[in-house]
Amino acid sequence: MSSEALTARAGIDMARVRAWLPAYGVYVAIVLLVLYNIFFTPYFLTWSNLRIQLIQVAPIVIVALGMALVIGTEGIDLSVGSVMALAASLIPLYLGYGVVGAILVSLLAGLGVGLVNGTLVARVGLQPIVATLALFVGGRGLALVISGGQLKDVRNDNLIFLGSGDLFGLPVLVWIAAVLVLIVAFVVRRTVFGRRLLAIGGNRASAELAGLPVQRVLIAVYVTCSVLASIAGLLAVARIQSSDASAVGLLIELSAITAVVVGGTPLTGGRVRVLGTVAGALLMQLVVATMIKHNLQPSTTEMVQAVIILIAVYVARERKTR
């Protein structure tokens, strides 16, 4: 074999790696981090540890799913944390009517916020970041007003089961997140709604001219995102067995956006990577867990997170030939 052929093959391999990395880089990063932990973190490779990581990442995954859809339409939703708080604040109020009733009410709250966001974006034509900023500020205030500003303990066994129970050996929380992941992945890939969403994110003007119900789809996307956030909110209540409107979902919008972007979904819309989003959330969770397990200072954790985000996004960035 001539040396030319050799370099040619190496070249092709490099090209392949380059095409492959953006899509799968985040999985590589997870594997590397897990390997590091297996060797350097005591008690890492235990079932109970894996369980904890999955439980902790579940709410972020659920919120990030909705965020991924919104980002797919070239939007962004800052209000998810406030929606979680709103959902959480309603749970104790309506728990008297049974778990189902309380859950329905909190989902309705998510629906309401989503309608407002969606209407502001799709009909009024506000830029998503500003439209959702209003509810980011006001939503949590409303949640605090509803809850009287107080943390309330929740002692309903059914609800607590959602937060800390097990089903077939896996936490209920994880089951719920997994099912939602599958549903969203299915919706994005297989449904009319999903395809329309991507087209709108890719080129809104042309989607409009093609006769797609752009406003309806956009509103539905924001509603979906908010409802997913309210699911995360009520699960958070179930998990910490209390409803704390001031703390639930604080800063989760940034974690969710990070998960989505690290997972390879571009902020420019037109594409949604559902599994990538899950991986992105898992990666950030593992980073924080690793830092905590090694008892590092918050300053170190933050700086390491910054570097990992940059590396992940650098690897996954869109490469235009130039």
Place this chain on the structure above:
Amino acid sequence: MALLEVVNVSKVFPGVRALDDVSFTLQPGEVHALVGENGAGKSTLIKVLTGVYQPDGGELRYCDEPVSFATPMDAQRSGISTIYQEVNLVPLMSVAHNLFLGREPRNRFGLLDENRMNREAAEILGPYGVTTDVRRQLGTLALGAQQMVALARAVMIDARVVIMDEPTSSLEPREVETLFGVIRDLHARGIGIIYVSHRLDELYQICDAVTILRDGRLVHTGQLAELERLRLVSLMLGRDASQVRKEGATAFEADQHEGTGGAPVLRATNLRSRHKLHDISFDVKPGEVVGLGGLLGAGRSETIKAVGGAYPLDGGEIEVDGRHLKRHSTVQAVKAGIAIQPEDRKAEGIVAGLSVRENIALAVLPRMARMGLVSDAKIDEIVDVYMKRLRIKASSPHQAVGDLSGGNQQKVLLARLLATQPKVLLLDEPTRGIDVGAKVEVQTLIDELAAEGLGVVLVSSDAEELIEGAHRVVVLRDGVVVGMLTGAEVTTEDLLATIAAAAPEDKDEQ
């Protein structure tokens, strides 16, 4: 001495060899035509010449010195000035700012001298026929005027080479004349010009030399006068001269000038929109192609968009097949059977990031689905049908549309319209910027569709296309219907006469 020279240049994009060992020489004072089918590599060659792309192989020589331009700015500084294929100006900035961007006049404090800039801008643009307020946002100008601003900008600097990539695709005949005036002047001053166009008449009018590309390879270079039209087209298409019967003219069947009978499939009555459209009425019968004529800015695109529900109306009625459209929206229009192909393919037509397949199926997803779930088999079926019927050239249905050449993008767009099985097709400049081969195909297709009973509304700046393609022509000026040509009246002379008759003085106050 050669002014600008490329030697054995190659450029590879993922999956495409856009330029393969191409050489090309530009002499001072020469107007050099660069021709080829859509996707032949013309734009790519130009981008290599001007530092937008770095060549993967080969050499670039400027004034007999090897050079390499890292950025378009480098090329510009050395005196290579370019008008790119898509108008590349900043729509949100004023006309004057666009003209002077990066070389604004400054006062002694180093601050911009806005007044001087505006004054000079007005002076510079005068000869190009652009007499608007130069403080206006560029984006509010008609495309043709924008193109003129781009031209003025390119010529303004001390250029030794001026490159024009399809400068006339959005120009009116009068504007084309202005452009040719500029080119002749540059020619006289010894400036080298590279001129890309699909309009063969123009090439023979002003070009000295010609280089023909096909599939990224050089197939011919030489003096244009020595090359017959037929031969040029056959070289471009890579087909035998005998096969290329029609020369430059359209592919429409010429003898279709009598209207078809029957009730109108589309009737627009008294469409009104503030400042833009004033009581526009017309109808289209099944099997009929109705042309919309007029100068740039006459409101043809607005009319079409208004009918398609994409432009706000203050009043008026739209009926499809005798049924009145209740709500004015694109959703309703598409439901009623109206399909619209917008003028600006990139901005409003294709979804560049999605595949050919997704683009074609986009408007008919509900039909391709059961209970909201999309059936890939059904999609593949129609995609296959339309890719074959329109002869869409793509490496696979999964290729991103953004990576296709202009002509193929246009075909994908048409396929999307046809997939909705419309009753009325609204086509805004359907052949703009696509090559002779694709043009023939699109024109033939329009004929076929009309023959199948569709109503077609055709907007075109190409008078020939309008005359030969349409059964009737509605002439617009300043948003008002000023005439209607039917039957034997549908001739170039009558069209120009109607446009000219509606002189500005006649109807200043509305």
Place this chain on the structure above:
Amino acid sequence: MTQGVVAEPEVPGKIVADETRRAERTDRIVGHVQRQGALAVLLAVVIIAAAVFPNFRSYANTATILVAAAPPMLIALGMTFVIITGGIDLSVGSQFVLGGVVAAYASRWGLIAALLAPLLICGAIGLLNGVLIAHTRMAPFIVTLAALLGARGLMRALSSEGSTTYLVRSDAFHRLGSGSFLRIGYPVWLVAVLVLIGIVVLSRTRFGHAVYAIGGSEDAASLMGVAVRRTKVWVYVMSGVLAGLAGAINAAKLGSGVTVLGTGMELDAIAAVVIGGTLLTGGAGTIAGTIAGVLLLGVIQNMINQVGNLNSSYQQVISGAFLAVVVVAQTYLGKLRRVT
């Protein structure tokens, strides 16, 4: 300057005569209203506040609002440039805190050090942001989100996890933050000067026009020979430097490098800029609008305080509602213009 002396077209008529002059005039008037929309809303709110709350009218209260608005104003000034290029800078809040801590620490070496150190450090972070954004084409949102974390981590690392508050040791530096001229604090004067410079730079220099061009259409700007990358890098450096300066001034006013600051400041700045009529998509916007936006947020806060006794939760609800109303009003003014 050569302007190709060109043959006159055969018919020396108007090619672009598509609109009546009247339409152009209305266009311009409505355009003015829209551009001044934030100012109009600000005026309305101020008049209402002055009518309802007697205390609002006092000179002292006005001065307090202005001094409190000084740091946000600097941050929003930088953010305006960033947003006009079509970008966003989420790291300014962290940089603001970092700037304050560094300034307080460096004040032991005097005024110059106290001012220079934060500018250098935050400028460097801005440079990193700019280089990553301009040269690797990573999304500004995510790059600056990482910088938000990084800068905060750095601040915590410098202040033993935030528990050490460095006191300002230079009297001159302290005076810079607390002194006043005509009963209006020095920070306000400083900001006024910088804002004026900002306005001149944005509207009257080639750099400013490059900023607009990049936001309007990056590809076009690059093809027209604008130094896109360099301009972008500078814009993020500016944003960082201004955030650092804002932090330093704040530290000078407070007399120490407080570490528990700055959360959410980036969102306030973005809100102010957008309320001021700048498009988040880039290409259009004014600094005057941004000033109105920042003051509007300040005045709303002041009004809420004037009511007194309002529970913190209600305050948030009202802020959110107000924000929505203002932005929706702004958008409708903007639409009015497009439709006409």
Place this chain on the structure above:
Amino acid sequence: EDSDTAADSAGTSSAGAQVVQSAAPGAETCTLDQFGGSKIDLKTAKVGFSQSEKEANPFRIAETQSIKDEAAKLGITNLTTTNANSEFNKQISDVEQMIDAGVQLLVIAPLNSDGWDSVFAKASAKKIPIITIDRQINATPCKDYLTFIGSDFEKQGQRAADEMAKALDNKGEVAILLGAPGNNVTTLRTKGFKEEIAKVAPDIKITFEQTGNFARKDGQNVTEQLLQSNPNINGIYGENDEMALGAEVALKGAGKQPGDVKIVSVDGTKGAVQGIVDGWFSAVIESNPRFGPLAFDTATKFFNGEPIPSNIIIQDRQYDESNAKSDLNSAY
């Protein structure tokens, strides 16, 4: 079903009122003359209260409520309250605006101990007395501000350490759930705890310190991680009750029984005291938020010309097995 709400008992009941530690003899005092202010009648005076954090945890709720209730009780009609929502700059401008609006007495719950220079400049120009509550401000009493009323946070840490040592029999591994980084309370409660542990029980090792941001959710998350990586942990010190309650949930989730891991925390909220009753908590050191009566009492005395100590440290109680059940109602 919900737990009973805290508001019933907060501030309104006389149970759990603050008690001042007997001042050290010869401690500094301040009088109206020394301060340079003028006598005013509290009833008609304009009074401003600046709260630092959202009224979203029991401590802040009880604190604000207590100020409002006491003002109402004394017939003070002109009380303005602001809330900085944890934004320090907002608190500064809140207070400055109240000064501009002409308040004659300021009660401040400061978010941070440093950074009050601009406020002091304004207040001292108008001779407005400032009473800071719960957190101290680093400045000169009787000049910049009148006095400080509050707990000794370092002492709270020390007492928690003593209780932890007792619960663990002076040996074992302990984890600290730190409060929000950068907060003086965090710093002092950490310092007091660590120093005291080193002194009284050198065999107790502090093997883990992570921030729980004073929030239950974070306390739970961190504890869950902690239980995985340090399974041998014997005690958890929560720098507030909320985080400790989060730890309790985490312990339950990990299948631990009450008492397997000893929890000691600071604050004295109902939930935590209930935790003692249930056996999860070993002890809770109180940090009493009912500042209203003491603050206004001090102000009244001050305007009457009586000398006011410059540091009014309140006596914090503590709850353990012995009194948890009986005193549950005086917890807030």
